[in-house]
Amino acid sequence: MTRLILNRLLVAIPTLLLVSIFVFGLLKLLPGDPVLALAGEERDPQVIEMLRDKYGLNQSLPVQYIRWLGGILQGDFGLSIRTRLPIGEMLLERLPVTLQLSFQALIIALVIGIPAGVFAAIWRRSPLDWMITSIGLAGLSIPSFWLGIMLILWFAVGLGWLPSGGYAGFFSAPIENLRTTLLPSLVLGTAAAAIVMRHTRSSMITALKSDYVRTARAKGLREGIIVRRHVLRNALIPVVTTVTLHFGELLSGAVLTEQVFGIPGFGKMIVDGVFSRDYAVVQAVVMVSAVMFVTMSLIADIAYVILSPRLRT
Amino acid sequence: MNTATDMSGPRRRSGTSMALRRALTQPGVKIGGTIVVFFVLVAILAPLIAPYGPTEPDWMAIRQPPSAAHWFGTDDLGRDVLSRVIYGARSSLAAGITAAVIALVFGVPLGLIAGYFGGLVDMVISRCTDALLACPFLVLAIALAAFLGPSLQNAMIAIGISAMPIFIRLTRGQVISVKQEDYVTAVRAQGLGDGAIIISHILPNVVAPIVVQMTITMAVAVLAEASLAFLGLGQRPPAPSWGSMLDIARQFLVEAPWMAVWPGLAIVVIVLGFNLLGDGLNDALNPRDD
Numbered sequence: 001m002t003r004l005i006l007n008r009l010l011v012a013i014p015t016l017l018l019v020s021i022f023v024f025g026l027l028k029l030l031p032g033d034p035v036l037a038l039a040g041e042e043r044d045p046q047v048i049e050m051l052r053d054k055y056g057l058n059q060s061l062p063v064q065y066i067r068w069l070g071g072i073l074q075g076d077f078g079l080s081i082r083t084r085l086p087i088g089e090m091l092l093e094r095l096p097v098t099l100q101l102s103f104q105a106l107i108i109a110l111v112i113g114i115p116a117g118v119f120a121a122i123w124r125r126s127p128l129d130w131m132i133t134s135i136g137l138a139g140l141s142i143p144s145f146w147l148g149i150m151l152i153l154w155f156a157v158g159l160g161w162l163p164s165g166g167y168a169g170f171f172s173a174p175i176e177n178l179r180t181t182l183l184p185s186l187v188l189g190t191a192a193a194a195i196v197m198r199h200t201r202s203s204m205i206t207a208l209k210s211d212y213v214r215t216a217r218a219k220g221l222r223e224g225i226i227v228r229r230h231v232l233r234n235a236l237i238p239v240v241t242t243v244t245l246h247f248g249e250l251l252s253g254a255v256l257t258e259q260v261f262g263i264p265g266f267g268k269m270i271v272d273g274v275f276s277r278d279y280a281v282v283q284a285v286v287m288v289s290a291v292m293f294v295t296m297s298l299i300a301d302i303a304y305v306i307l308s309p310r311l312r313t
Numbered sequence: 314m315n316t317a318t319d320m321s322g323p324r325r326r327s328g329t330s331m332a333l334r335r336a337l338t339q340p341g342v343k344i345g346g347t348i349v350v351f352f353v354l355v356a357i358l359a360p361l362i363a364p365y366g367p368t369e370p371d372w373m374a375i376r377q378p379p380s381a382a383h384w385f386g387t388d389d390l391g392r393d394v395l396s397r398v399i400y401g402a403r404s405s406l407a408a409g410i411t412a413a414v415i416a417l418v419f420g421v422p423l424g425l426i427a428g429y430f431g432g433l434v435d436m437v438i439s440r441c442t443d444a445l446l447a448c449p450f451l452v453l454a455i456a457l458a459a460f461l462g463p464s465l466q467n468a469m470i471a472i473g474i475s476a477m478p479i480f481i482r483l484t485r486g487q488v489i490s491v492k493q494e495d496y497v498t499a500v501r502a503q504g505l506g507d508g509a510i511i512i513s514h515i516l517p518n519v520v521a522p523i524v525v526q527m528t529i530t531m532a533v534a535v536l537a538e539a540s541l542a543f544l545g546l547g548q549r550p551p552a553p554s555w556g557s558m559l560d561i562a563r564q565f566l567v568e569a570p571w572m573a574v575w576p577g578l579a580i581v582v583i584v585l586g587f588n589l590l591g592d593g594l595n596d597a598l599n600p601r602d603d
Contacts (some may be wrong), residue, residue, distance in 0.1 A: 011443070018444035026460055137592070141584040143536055145543050146577035149563055153570050164566075252451035256540055260563070270452060271544055274459040286456050290447040297447075 001305060008301050012294045019290040020072070023283050024065050077284040082276040087284045090269065095288070098266035100170060101184055101257070102250040106243065108189030109196045114239070116193070117200025121235075122227060124205060132197065139194030144253050148187045148260035155183060165262035184261045188253045192246055199242045200235065207235040237307045244300035248293035332521065332598050341593025348586025356402040365393035367400035368551040376569040386571040389561060390551075397553040398575050404554045405583060408469050408538030408547070409531040415473025416530055420480025421523060425511050427481065428488025438481065445478040454537050458546040465538075465554070468547040472537045476530050483526055487519035494518075521598035525591055532587035539580050555580050 035051045052058050056067050071078065077087035120132040156164035162183055168176035207213065208231055216226045255267035262268075266285065273281030336342050355362065364384075365371075371391035379386045385394035427438035445453070457471035491497065492515060500514055541547035542556025550557050555576040562572035 014440055015443040015447055018440055019447050022444060023456075026456065029460070137588055138581070138585060141532070141536075141581050141588050143539055143543075143577065143580050143584075145540065146559060146573075146580060149559065149566065149573050149577065153566055153573065157567055157570070249449055252449040255451055255455065256543065259544065270455055274455060274544075274546065279460075282456055282459060286448055286452055289449050289452045290444075293447050293449060 004305055005302060008298050012298055016291060016294055020069055020287060021065070023286050024068055027279050027283055028061065072287065078280045080278050080281050082278045087281055091284060091288060094264060094266045094269050097167065097263060098251065098254045098258070101181055101188060101254055101265060102247060104181060104185035105188035105192055105250055106247060108185060109192035110243065112193040113196025114200050117197040118204055118232065120197070120201045121204030121208065136194040136197045139190050142190065144187050144191065145256040145260050147190060148184070148257055151183045151187060167263045184257045184263060187257050188250055191253065192250060195246055196239065196243060199239050203235040203238050204231060207231045237304065240307060241300040241304045244296050244303060248296045251289050251292065336594055336597035339593035339597050341589040342597065345586045345589030345593055348582060349590060352402050352406060352583050352586065355399055356406050359400050359403060363396040363399040365396040367397045367553040368392065376565060379571055385575045386569065388572050389565055394572060394575055397558060398555070398579050401553040401555045401558060401576060401579065404465055404548045405535050405538060408465065408472065409535040411469040412472035412476060412534035413527050413530040415470065416476035416480050417527055420477040421484050424481040424484025425488055425516065428485040429492055429507065429511055429515065439485070442478040442481045450475050451537060451540060454541065455544065455546060458541050463546045463549060465548040468538055468541045472534045476534065480523070480526060483522055484519060487522060488515055491515050491518045525595045525598060528587055528591035528594055532584045532591065535580065535584055535587065
């Protein structure tokens with residue numbers, strides 16, 4: 001187990017280093033001088049030179065990269081040009097909002113996706129299977145931002161049950177927090193539920209054909225017991241890995257969902273950064289997304305080994 | 314190979330033609346293919362079938378609900394929503410196809426090289442692929458589109474680059490298993506060069522999963538283009554794009570909800586078409602029990 005974790009870490013570190021080079025290089029390839037953007041209205045050459053010195057922009061690119069990476073490792077992502085706030089602080093403020101949305105979306109995905117996948121697999125090639133797989137495919141095809149707009153139209157504009165946007169803090173106003181995050185979580189959870197359903201179905205079908213199921217049937221065990229005690233336990237192992245990996249993908253979905261519902265999360269941060277040409281913020285979001293994605297992959301690998309008895313020994 | 318026997322014996326169908334026949338019997342391929350062909354025809358014939366010009370404002374018909382004159386209603390500038398949805402198919406399909414082609418043209422050769430040669434080349438390509446795959450797809454596409462500047466062309470490039478690592482990883486994996494086959498060892502023993510082996514003997518045997526991936530990538534690219542346009546990083550208004558139409562429609566949800574319905578439905582149907590096609594091709598080209 002320790003060896004596996006070490007092996008995965010050894011692969012994850014160069015991957016993240018490459019991401020950092022890519023993210024750093026992207027900013028350097030941009031036309032225009034970042035110092036002029038920082039200086040704003042100030043055009044005094046002395047001030048500009050001072051800023052260039054302060055941010056180490058007079059140094060060679062490798063030195064600049066090492067300084068930048070060193071800063072990131074200490075949580076220093078630089079200053080946002082738009083808000084003049086440390087980007088690290090902004091991340092700390094916005095990341096929990098997106099994590100809450102993603103977590104709620106994941107619960108929705110599991111609650112819908114697993115039973116749907118199980119039923120589709122048990123009654124394979126039946127009208128029920130056909131209906132579930134068709135809904136799943138539709139769930140994968142609906143753009144999250146359109147689904148968000150349609151839900152606003154229905155639940156907020158039409159019925160007036162839920163707010164059309166905004167966000168209330170989880171600790172300061174828990175009920176309002178639930179009301180403001182319900183529709184966005186549902187939007188994020190729809191595609192995730194479709195993915196969980198497809199993986200559960202496929203995994204269940206494989207498990208239902210295995211030798212131990214045949215043996216259990218030969219012993220005269222009832223189908224319900226076979227599914228609950230034997231098939232589900234084994235079939236859900238790959239689903240756990242998929243779900244863990246998909247958690248990183250939920251960040252992608254959060255970008256659009258937060259934009260539609262005006263939620264001040266991590267996803268909205270990249271969009272705001274793009275439109276205010278706050279490229280340091282864009283860099284930080286891409287970098288943090290990659291770290292989270294790699295971490296989730298690592299957790300998925302470890303979870304697979306823990307859950308799979310064959311690999312545990 | 315005994316060509317004389319082949320010539321004299323009954324004509325055998327090639328693997329590709331059999332796979333193609335199998336694919337055409339799949340319901341997913343039939344339905345998905347019909348949807349995709351329908352949208353291709355709509356995009357090509359847009360000037361002939363659109364009742365109005367896509368950017369033609371009508372100040373007397375601002376935000377009018379669906380009627381006989383405007384089947385899908387009009388938008389905030391009095392433009393016909395149906396005509397804009399019809400013309401919008403052009404940018405969506407262009408983005409879907411171009412981005413998938415960019416990913417294919419760069420991804421497949423890199424995957425072939427990494428898988429075939431292995432060693433240091435493989436390590437470098439694989440680590441770079443891992444790095445790109447570590448960035449969530451849309452986050453990467455947004456970052457690239459932002460750095461390249463907002464336009465349909467740049468959105469296509471950004472989506473193509475973001476989709477490329479999947480092709481590299483897929484092709485590499487296929488090549489690694491195919492290159493160990495006996496027939497590859499045999500042609501290598503005959504003295505055939507690496508380039509010829511890759512193009513003539515390995516590539517044809519890894520095409521099937523690439524074709525499936527290409528179809529799925531088109532669905533992803535259409536969604537991504539709509540997403541970028543929705544965020545203001547794709548096709549710029551007034552040119553019609555389903556994503557940017559939804560962005561505008563968001564501001565008039567109470568007064569003109571029809572503005573939001575049709576472009577979104579168009580995206581759902583075309584993406585569903587590509588997904589059905591991809592699933593059907595996958596079932597036909599990689600026949601398993603499920």
